[in-house]
Amino acid sequence: MENFICPECGSNNEGNRLLLNKEISGNDNKDPWSSVLEQISCEDCKSIIPAHIAERWDNMNIDTAKKEWASLYKKDNKKQKT
């Protein structure tokens, strides 16, 4: 049922899922994480991954997910831990 694939290590071992309660500001989109409202940690490599990347919403394929992960989200993922 779950569709989790870690774009970092390829694991399907889903860790904690976290819903973030924050407001999205339309003007401040310099940080791609600012619009992430749901994130999932990878149980194996401990990366924090936006849910839409990890589960590839809107039929995103795994290559696109990995590219977006690497170019947009990977750099700051460790800061997302709460």
Ligand SMILES: [Zn+2]
């Ligand atoms: Zn991983």
